[in-house]
Amino acid sequence: MLFFSYFKDLVGREVTVELKNDLAIRGTLHSVDQYLNIKLENTRVIDQEKYPHMLSVRNCFIRGSVVRYVQLPPDGVDVELLHDATRREARGG
C-alpha cells in the first residue's frame, strides 16, 4: 500500500507516465487505486508526431500493469518520509 498512499498524496501534480509500449503521456494526476491504475487529466502525448492516434485525448485511464515508469516532479516527495515508510512496509510477506 506504500505506493498507493504515495500517489494519493501526489494527486493534482503533473507527471509523465511511460507505458510498456513506449508511449509517454504527460498529464495531471487525477486519481489512483490499489492496483496503481492511474487516471490522468489534461493529457498530451510526448512526441505527438510519432503517436498521432491520441491527439484528441484529454483524459485517460491507464491500467496499472501497462506502466513502465512514472516520471515524478522533483519536489514531489519527502525522501525521509519515503525511507521511513519503506522500512516499515518492507518487512517481507
Next chain:
Amino acid sequence: MGSEEESAVKEPLDLIRLSLDERIYVKLRHDRELRGKLHAYDQHLNMILGDVEETVTTVEIDDETYEEIVRNTKRIVPFLFVRGDGVILVAPPLRTS
C-alpha cells in the same frame, strides 16, 4: 538439537533495505538498466529512484556487413517510479563505465 531461532536469516528484501538512500543498479527487462538512488520499494519491487540514469541497449545488424552495432542510449530523470514487474535484478552499482 536446541530449537534456537536464527532471526539472522535475511530475506532478499532485507538485503535491498540495506541499500535505502544509497545508489543502486537495477537491471530491467528489454535491455534496460537504471542507476540511481533508492528512495522507496515494496515487495513487488516497485521502486522510487532519484537522480536516475537509464541506459537502453539496442543491437542493429548491418544489412551488408552483418556486423552488430551496439548502441547505448542514456537519459537522466530526476525522480522516477519504476513498476516492479519490469525488474530483473537489484545490486550495488557496478564498478564499470
